[in-house]
Amino acid sequence: MAQPNIVLHVADVHKRFGGLHALADIDLQVEEGTTHAIIGPNGAGKSTLLNVIIGKLAPTSGQVVFDGAVLTGRKPYQINQLGIARVFQTPEIFGDLSVLHNVMIPALAKRDGAFRLNMLKNLNAETTIRDEALHMLEDVGMSGHVDMLASSLSRGDKRRMELAMCLIQHPRLLLLDEPTAGMSRHDTNTTIELLQKIKQRGMTKVIIEHDMHVVFSLADKISVLAQGRIIADGSPDDVRGNPAVQEAYLGGTH
Numbered sequence: 659m660a661q662p663n664i665v666l667h668v669a670d671v672h673k674r675f676g677g678l679h680a681l682a683d684i685d686l687q688v689e690e691g692t693t694h695a696i697i698g699p700n701g702a703g704k705s706t707l708l709n710v711i712i713g714k715l716a717p718t719s720g721q722v723v724f725d726g727a728v729l730t731g732r733k734p735y736q737i738n739q740l741g742i743a744r745v746f747q748t749p750e751i752f753g754d755l756s757v758l759h760n761v762m763i764p765a766l767a768k769r770d771g772a773f774r775l776n777m778l779k780n781l782n783a784e785t786t787i788r789d790e791a792l793h794m795l796e797d798v799g800m801s802g803h804v805d806m807l808a809s810s811l812s813r814g815d816k817r818r819m820e821l822a823m824c825l826i827q828h829p830r831l832l833l834l835d836e837p838t839a840g841m842s843r844h845d846t847n848t849t850i851e852l853l854q855k856i857k858q859r860g861m862t863k864v865i866i867e868h869d870m871h872v873v874f875s876l877a878d879k880i881s882v883l884a885q886g887r888i889i890a891d892g893s894p895d896d897v898r899g900n901p902a903v904q905e906a907y908l909g910g911t912h
């Protein structure tokens with residue numbers, strides 16, 4: 659059988675904050691085309707792990723390898739340029755620009771190597787990127803919101819717009835940090851359907867999520883963190899039936 663292609667490898671990563679061992683012995687392999695969920699109770703180390711992957715935090719030891727390139731030591735924008743896009747827990751958007759312009763900006767920043775303020779002056783002249791942004795907005799079901807100010811969107815629509823802002827970068831790996839946090843059940847289900855649609859296209863995703871309905875609707879593989887360590891790693895069925903996971907997480911407050 660052909661070996662799966664490992665897109666992301668978190669190799670023997672430790673992260674200490676003073677005396678606190680926030681991540682210990684983390685070894686995580688994400689296969690191309692899969693949706694890999696990282697779950698765990700509050701304070702388990704999920705955000706720390708994500709921040710180590712995207713270069714916001716340096717590991718105390720160990721390294722992160724993406725598509726053969728060592729990420730450790732690179733800056734977040736350099737990691738983004740290599741093909742990792744992140745949907746933030748708190749959407750980072752330009753509230754006083756239109757939805758369309760918000761989606762165009764990451765594509766311009768990718769094309770030109772960095773975001774520059776003077777990009778905002780020439781947005782209407784960028785017809786190719788404008789067309790692509792329109793296409794992405796259609797893809798996430800937001801064709802009717804193109805000219806609205808981003809600040810006027812509902813929370814769920816901001817999330818969808820931010821997903822379009824990531825998709826227009828054509829990332830090899832999409833990191834989703836609690837993509838349905840604070841959403842109504844209806845918006846959560848719409849987001850699940852959208853992420854399932856992206857999944858069918860084979861995009862690799864790492865998702866941190868508290869909502870088990872979301873996790874079990876999307877994940878091909880789940881890694882469970884507890885107190886900074888991976889206590890289980892496997893298919894959703896493996897993880898669901900694992901007594902250690904039930905004790906640490908599923909039977910807990912979530």
Ligand SMILES: Nc1ncnc2c1ncn2[C@@H]1O[C@H](COP(=O)(O)OP(=O)(O)OP(=O)(O)O)[C@@H](O)[C@H]1O
Pocket residue numbers: 675678680698699700701702703704705706707
């Ligand atoms: N910058 C920091 N300095 C000191 N301690 C930190 C820092 N960031 C996180 N921690 C600690 O590291 C541990 C892991 O935190 P982290 O935020 O990664 O957990 P989490 O699994 O994302 O939690 P939650 O689900 O509540 O967001 C916690 O004990 C937290 O208090």
